[in-house]
Amino acid sequence: MSKILIIAEHAEGSVNPCTAKCLSCAANIPDAEIHVAVFAVDGATLASEIATLASVSTVIQIDNPANANSMGAIVAPQIVAIADGYTHIFGPSTTFGKDLMPRVAALLGVNQISDVMAVLGSHSFKRPIYAGNAILTVEAPADLPVVATVRTASYQEADNGGNATIEIRTVAADIPEHTRFIELQAGASDRPDLQTAAKVISGGRALASAENFEIIFKLADAFGAGVGASRAAVDAGYVPNEMQVGQTGKIIAPDLYVAIGISGAIQHLTGIKDAGTIVAINKDAEAPIFEVADIGLVGDLFTIVPELEAAISG
Amino acid sequence: MDKILVGLKRVVDYNVRVRVRSDGSGVDTDGVKMSINPFDEIALEEALRIKERGEASEVIVVSIGTADAQQQLRTGLAMGADRAILVESDTAVDPLTGARVFRALIDRENPGLVILGKQAIDDDNNQTGQMLAALWERPQATFASKLELNGDKATVTREVDVGLEVIEIDLPAVITTDLRLNEPRYVKLPDIMKAKKKPLDLIPLGDLGVTAAMPMKQVNFEPPEDRQKGIMVDDVAGLVAALKEKGLL
Ligand SMILES: Cc1cc2nc3c(=O)[nH]c(=O)nc-3n(C[C@H](O)[C@H](O)[C@H](O)COP(=O)(O)OP(=O)(O)OC[C@H]3O[C@@H](n4cnc5c(N)ncnc54)[C@H](O)[C@@H]3O)c2cc1C
Numbered sequence: 001m002s003k004i005l006i007i008a009e010h011a012e013g014s015v016n017p018c019t020a021k022c023l024s025c026a027a028n029i030p031d032a033e034i035h036v037a038v039f040a041v042d043g044a045t046l047a048s049e050i051a052t053l054a055s056v057s058t059v060i061q062i063d064n065p066a067n068a069n070s071m072g073a074i075v076a077p078q079i080v081a082i083a084d085g086y087t088h089i090f091g092p093s094t095t096f097g098k099d100l101m102p103r104v105a106a107l108l109g110v111n112q113i114s115d116v117m118a119v120l121g122s123h124s125f126k127r128p129i130y131a132g133n134a135i136l137t138v139e140a141p142a143d144l145p146v147v148a149t150v151r152t153a154s155y156q157e158a159d160n161g162g163n164a165t166i167e168i169r170t171v172a173a174d175i176p177e178h179t180r181f182i183e184l185q186a187g188a189s190d191r192p193d194l195q196t197a198a199k200v201i202s203g204g205r206a207l208a209s210a211e212n213f214e215i216i217f218k219l220a221d222a223f224g225a226g227v228g229a230s231r232a233a234v235d236a237g238y239v240p241n242e243m244q245v246g247q248t249g250k251i252i253a254p255d256l257y258v259a260i261g262i263s264g265a266i267q268h269l270t271g272i273k274d275a276g277t278i279v280a281i282n283k284d285a286e287a288p289i290f291e292v293a294d295i296g297l298v299g300d301l302f303t304i305v306p307e308l309e310a311a312i313s314g
Numbered sequence: 315m316d317k318i319l320v321g322l323k324r325v326v327d328y329n330v331r332v333r334v335r336s337d338g339s340g341v342d343t344d345g346v347k348m349s350i351n352p353f354d355e356i357a358l359e360e361a362l363r364i365k366e367r368g369e370a371s372e373v374i375v376v377s378i379g380t381a382d383a384q385q386q387l388r389t390g391l392a393m394g395a396d397r398a399i400l401v402e403s404d405t406a407v408d409p410l411t412g413a414r415v416f417r418a419l420i421d422r423e424n425p426g427l428v429i430l431g432k433q434a435i436d437d438d439n440n441q442t443g444q445m446l447a448a449l450w451e452r453p454q455a456t457f458a459s460k461l462e463l464n465g466d467k468a469t470v471t472r473e474v475d476v477g478l479e480v481i482e483i484d485l486p487a488v489i490t491t492d493l494r495l496n497e498p499r500y501v502k503l504p505d506i507m508k509a510k511k512k513p514l515d516l517i518p519l520g521d522l523g524v525t526a527a528m529p530m531k532q533v534n535f536e537p538p539e540d541r542q543k544g545i546m547v548d549d550v551a552g553l554v555a556a557l558k559e560k561g562l563l
């Protein structure tokens with residue numbers, strides 16, 4: 001039997017949907033008992049929310065003032081303190097999980113499986129390598145704990161309908177004081193979140209300025225969509241970093257992805273492979289984005305985008 | 315600060331579209347262009363800038379791998395590193411073993427900072443820096459896009475999913491780089507000549523007293539599922555119609 005511990009991600013008092021996606025991944029492991037651990041200052045509300053997710057049997061709530069900002073170096077020793085008895089420890093492949101889970105793995109003396117995209121058995125998994133240009137099947141050593149991050153774009157959120165027990169625990173872990181949170185600079189946005197939006201409209205270098213990028217925002221509003229960008233658009237300062245889609249940005253799986261003035265470099269395509277429908281608008285008919293697009297339109301975005309927005313809003 | 319240790323992994327160049335061998339045994343790397351992992355080039359650039367500001371005295375580049383990696387180390391020396399170490403291993407090392415190698419080198423070199431890339435773009439593991447920080451029991455500032463040193467502390471801006479996170483850490487520490495930390499310099503021809511005279515030490519992996527970790531068994535490599543090429547529409551009306559047909563409007 002497998003006993004799985006999932007590390008919940010949360011911010012500002014709500015559970016990040018990636019937690020329910022990790023759960024869907026873990027639920028594919030045969031004959032498993034699944035626990036979720038939430039490390040917060042006061043995790044009561046979070047724990048009761050998680051307890052309603054299907055297939056969770058126990059939620060472990062660990063409260064500590066040090067958990068105010070979910071930093072890897074601080075959470076890792078607390079996970080290690082409760083790790084005994086678990087065959088698997090999973091976290092999301094978000095910046096939170098990527099920062100945290102390898103630190104846990106090292107403390108447990110194992111390698112990590114990064115970005116699990118398919119579960120083949122309790123110790124057998126598929127993961128992307130080379131920016132998604134190859135899929136590797138790996139087998140973890142049978143007698144050691146499996147520490148993994150879950151590629152959340154590969155999974156749907158687990159349903160509600162669970163009724164897990166909540167266990168409040170205190171752990172005796174040495175929490176380091178060498179790492180201190182100062183601030184979070186986040187662009188407040190009332191648009192749908194890029195990582196969970198059903199529709200995403202992205203702009204690339206072709207937008208040529210932050211002012212011009214406004215037409216992408218307007219189009220996204222017409223669609224009720226989230227907004228993304230290529231790395232070139234972020235590097236040029238048209239939009240902030242959290243909007244970057246791709247290998248080093250966000251990996252997303254919306255029903256609809258519209259790439260506007262984006263050439264389709266492999267590092268960008270990695271981020272949108274799992275999108276339902278990809279639409280490309282580009283003035284270069286030879287742009288590689290058209291090789292993966294379900295619907296392509298060749299032309300100047302500065303005429304097409306306002307026209308499209310008018311057609312949808314009108 | 316005395317020394318900065320920088321990891322330089324030799325990887326398939328980021329412009330190469332790798333192909334999986336038809337027997338599923340790996341990806342084809344024969345005759346393919348090899349380069350310094352792009353995140354590691356950024357790590358080295360950052361270390362050089364710190365040294366040029368007078369905040370460190372020596373930059374040491376480290377690679378773990380076969381003799382071929384000397385090429386990337388020489389490039390690192392030409393960029394401005396003072397000395398290079400190749401930890402020789404015939405087979406690729408897993409992240410935990412790699413972290414243990416860096417840990418052993420820390421005992422020898424006693425650096426104030428170790429700067430690694432956030433991930434190697436071949437295996438895309440994104441583990442080594444965090445593992446090293448755990449083994450060293452020191453802070454980790456991962457995915458850094460800005461780094462400021464102030465005495466025995468550093469202020470680091472990190473690229474996180476919701477925006478930018480600023481943290482303060484005590485030194486020594488491990489930093490892992492994101493792409494926007496800096497833009498690496500180009501290597502100039504005279505520097506390539508000069509780099510030939512800089513020290514490059516070879517240390518057999520076995521000499522470091524490192525216990526190898528259990529690697530993941532690589533069972534099979536396959537190409538990703540291809541997306542089918544779709545349709546082209548002529549104008550906005552065609553696009554709207556196609557979206558409606560798919561129920562997306
Ligand atoms: C290690 C590494 C990681 C990376 N990670 C990422 C990542 O996560 N995400 C990412 O996006 N990139 C990433 N990149 C960068 C990537 O290689 C490309 O450089 C980048 O995606 C290009 O962005 P772009 O398509 O906007 O710009 P370009 O490639 O310059 O393309 C602009 C496109 O706009 C079209 N165009 C121009 N004018 C118009 C117009 N008026 N109307 C319509 N079309 C027009 C052009 O035909 C062109 O196709 C990474 C690179 C490296 C080395």
Ligand SMILES: Nc1ncnc2c1ncn2[C@@H]1O[C@H](COP(=O)(O)O)[C@@H](O)[C@H]1O
Pocket residue numbers: 320321322323324351353354357376377378379407409412429430431432433434435437438439440441442443
């Ligand atoms: N074989 C290696 N030689 C030198 N540095 C390495 C090696 N493997 C990993 N690293 C460093 O660790 C970082 C993260 O690698 P990874 O955890 O494999 O994605 C890389 O960007 C390098 O800085």
